[in-house]
Amino acid sequence: MSELEISNITKDYGATRALHPVSINVERGEFVTILGPSGCGKSTLLRILMGIARPSAGEIRLAGTRIDPLPPETRDIAMVFQSYALFPHMSVGKNLSFGLRMKNVPSPERARRIEHALEICNLTGLVERMPRQLSGGQQQRVALARAIVMQPRLLLFDEPLSNLDAKLRDTLRQELVYLHRRIGTTSIYVTHDQAEAMAMSDRIVVMDGGRVVETGTPLDLYRAPTRAFTAGFLGQTNLLTADADGTRARLPWGQLVALSAQAKGIARVSVRPETIAIRQDDTGAGTVTSVSFMGANALYTVGIAGTTLKVSQAGGESLIAAGSRVSLDFNGALHLLKDRELPEAA
Amino acid sequence: MAVVAETLPKARARVFHEDDRLLVSAGLYAALGLTIALPLVLMFLWSVADGWAPPNVIPRDYTLSRWLDMIADPGLLRAALNSTVIAVVVTFATALIALPTAWAMARFPFRLKRLVEIFILAPVIIPGLVVAVGIGQVFLFLGLSYSITGVILVQIVGTLPLMIRLMTATLETIPDDLIHAARSLGAGTVGVVLHIILPLAVPGLLAGGLLSFIGSFEEFDKSFIVGAPVVETLPIKLYTFLDPYSLQLPIASIIAFILLLPALIVFVIAGRILRDDLMAAGMGKL
């Protein structure tokens, strides 16, 4: 039995279906990210988990207890909001003690837990401050502290880092990972930022159009996505069709590559840019159409055999100029996508 | 509490030349003096003047006897007490009635909202006399005429629209997330109302409460028709001296001061509490 079992949850708004039957299991102590573009249904799912919205069908169990009919305040779930949702009329300390008072936690216990939360969130000394006197990062940490002080069974994060600048976001992301490791609370983290998802999660649930597209560890999803959407959403990729003849497939530029699974006929595959080696070659079949230097690597677009490919090359002393002819070489296993068709111009 | 001036963003205050600022100050305060202070002073002079005929610019003789007579009237104290009790009850009742409705207006999208808005605004539009005479007939039927309860009920008709609008404007500014956060932290409906909504609604409640208090304290038309003369409030007691067709300037001036004083005190206090932006949001958007 998983810690959190989401079974066949749907949500309809009138005639529109915001969530198609969604089922997700989360193990105890796991950090699961729900990743998807805006409008994919992840926020709706979060609201249902929290109890702000009610599912149209399906059920949710937390530690074996069915919680979907319960009001939010009895669910033993705490949430960190995108807007932080700090109570503007309460000091940091009051914000932290609010939930404990609501749950009638006795005063000495309350003080101890607040002290602890402040300490692990690096907030010591700010107890008396009002929210408006805090910086964005501090507010974010207070929001986090306010949630973990509850020692909930489940922590929900709703894009909690999206209102911060890039640098702070990186720092806080690391802090969050570290923190999760320390407290070990089962967590669900909602975001549309794939980098964030990959950096933090034990497991990622990819959602699109109100459905769960795919679930897996960051590594699996990145390396061997089974859906074009996942492949495209997690990092960059080239979505190609290949002619498969059982164990091998032919890539558009003619290279024959081993398949990870048996397939015949038209196969849809995802080829990561960094899995293709590029080499300047006046007799090569490809032509570089553009070059972007990214620092750690360089990204080329290459026109070859009627398609355009993205190719990434690490380091290197020099760049290949646009217009140069190149030859390409894929080295790795081709993972088949299960999609019936590929999205146009992926 | 934000003092009125501070509600304007700091950046708005442009830098002025020292002379300009003095000039603006001098001009504005002079205007204030001529249009508000001077009439009040003249009215006070009338109340203590023992005869004031042309060409005297200020009275030659003074008397306090009118003031003393007026203040000695035991009915005055009773009426003031009545007014205070009624105003307090009206203020609290108005807030209590207005809150849920304002919440609905602020938080629920629904189709007939415009219509409900107009209906809530309607008591401001319909002349008080019509409402009062109409309600007088209804109250007589209900046995509420000429009772304090009746006066309170009819006054709330006048204070409710402003309170609902002010509270709607206030409640609209509370982010959904705060309420969700409170709920996820274990607060039930009561907890959310008590610890989140009410504290955050305080500026609106204060503004609306003060306006309701003044509105009730000064209300004449409706209270008069529904309550007078069995229930005497301060305005009912004093307006008999302000009968437009026989008003005597000295007496009327005294009455004006007695009527104005509490309102002015409340308003000066209110100046520190009333938030311009809320007032404007409540009344300034239709």
Place this chain on the structure above:
Amino acid sequence: MQAALHDRKIQLALLLLPGVGYLVLFFGGPLVSALIGSLRLDDGSFTLQWYERIFTRATMLRGLQTSIYYGVAPVFVSLLVSIPLALLIRQNFWGRKLFNGLYKLPMAVPGIIVALMVIIMAERGGFIDRVIAPFGVSMPKLVRDEWGIGVILATVWKQIPFMTLIITSAFAGIPEDIRHAARSLGASRLNTFAFVEVPLAMPGITAAILLTFIGSMGSYAIPDIVGSPSPRPLSVLMLFEFGEGRFAQVYAMGMVLSLFAVVVLLAYYALTANIGVNRAKGDE
């Protein structure tokens, strides 16, 4: 029951109930009874005579015109004062905080006292007249005058704070960036004001106009005391009819006045609905 409470429609109804229900009971009820009363004779039979009187009697017809005049004229004068005042008080001048509190005092002054002040100050032979008499000048007629200047003055005095308050906030609500953007695009301070700030503040300004119009159209203490004895606005005539115990006539006049106000309000809604600026709220 529990489920019913979670139904948004039922929640909405329950929440609306106290306020709207109260007004339906203690405002709508009397209003309907007033409406019925305005269409009835003493013996209960239907009549339009009370309305007929309003639209056939010269006194009443002129009264209606006068009501509208007393509603409209002060609004224009108030605007002329309030907009500059609103602009002035956002400057950083000495004693601004105090001024901000003081200028609102007239809001707390009952109309009848305002009228009294006008009599004391501006009546012929009154204070101002006595002050300027030594210079051989005398006051023009401001009380009981044909154009109702005394009424307009008194009404304006009472309206200005309310109007200024709303207009100040309307201007304050415009993001600083928008003004800066306009200036950076080459607009002068005046142009920025005229083409950017005023249009953006318009919803607030028009609402202030509407509310003050409705307020002054229905006020009676001021026109009763400092207005011309003839014509008298409908509100004053209404009070007279009340004194005569002709409730049906009072109701009918009240209905006509209210109807006029409501028509103006609806016209306002219709006009502003297309502008869209103030539709952000309420209909989402």
Place this chain on the structure above:
Amino acid sequence: MNARLFAIAALALSATTAPVFAAETNLKNLDFDLSKVTRENFYDIVVPAAKAEGTVTMYNFAGSFGDAWKELITRFEAKYGIKVEYSDVKGAQANQQLIAVQKAGEDAPVDAYFAGGGDYPLLSSAGVVGNIPLTSILPNMDHYDPAFAQSLFGKPHGGAYPLVHLNQTAIGYDSAFVKPEDLPKTFDELLAWAEKNPMRLGVTLPSKGGSGGGFIYSVALNYLTGECRTKLTDYTLTAEQAADWAMTSECLEPVWDYYRKLLSVAELTNGNADTLNLINNQQLYIGTVWEDQVMTFIRGKQLPDTFRLTLLENGQVGSGDAMFVPANAKHVAAAMLLIDMAIGKDFQAWKLENKASRSPRTDLTSNLVTPETAKYLLPSSVYPRLSAPAFWDMAKALGEALDEKVLSQ
């Protein structure tokens, strides 16, 4: 309603000193036998009953009369030990309140109501007035003016609606500006004076003050003759009939004509006090006024001490205000006792001296006032000679017609 009026009229005709109302009384809360009360045994029966009631509520409709009633109440409470609950009211509203309460069958909130003389038709037709032959049984009414004892301005009341105060509309002038030889003595002379002194005459708008209402009725009395005058003084007309006549009759052309000429040279004011205030400001020299209100203003130093009064030939309206016991009053005996004291000679003399409030007592004339007061009263050369009885419903009708026929044209 007419039947009731006839009944009252019939009773009024047969009224003697003996009580006659025993069977017909409309009083609801009698706690003593009213039918046994006579002038002779009044105090024996009424005083104990009143003391048993212990308290009495009084309404006063006249804003300027508060201090007079305070004086009366002090005397009354001292003498009888009965508490008086006193309220100033607005006549129109209090009348409607009484009528509504009466309709609902509830007890009246007031026991002794000082109400306008012109309100009698309204109040009596609604059955609000308690049928007590006060003028026949109150000991202090033994010197009561027979002109008002049984009827008021042509309407019979059987003693139930006795005036306790008489007042007089008049022409007031500042003798510092109007020389005795220039003082108008007739309506024509008044117009001529106004034409010679434009905007120095103030005329109160009839619907905004009795001095104006009285004036327009006086103008009509002056210029109407024959049948027209008969109609004008037909007290049996109801308010509606009077209004119809005033709005349509050709008879009134001379009145409108007079007003058209007058208002082109005179100032129309917003009330009795408005007129006086303009005289105090030395903007007006002559104005339409009430005699008693002038005294209040003189005492309050709001009029120059050169201010004097006169009446125009052919008469100006004199009126009065009554004190009565409502049919549903709770403290009838105490109310009767209070009215008795109000009409007592002592209080009436005090009232005349201090408020220029004339008395319906035949034994009290202006000869009794101090010379200091006398000079502000109407001189005996014109009063009561030129005092004409009021007909307020007609005066009101004329006022409304004036608005329609002259002012709004």
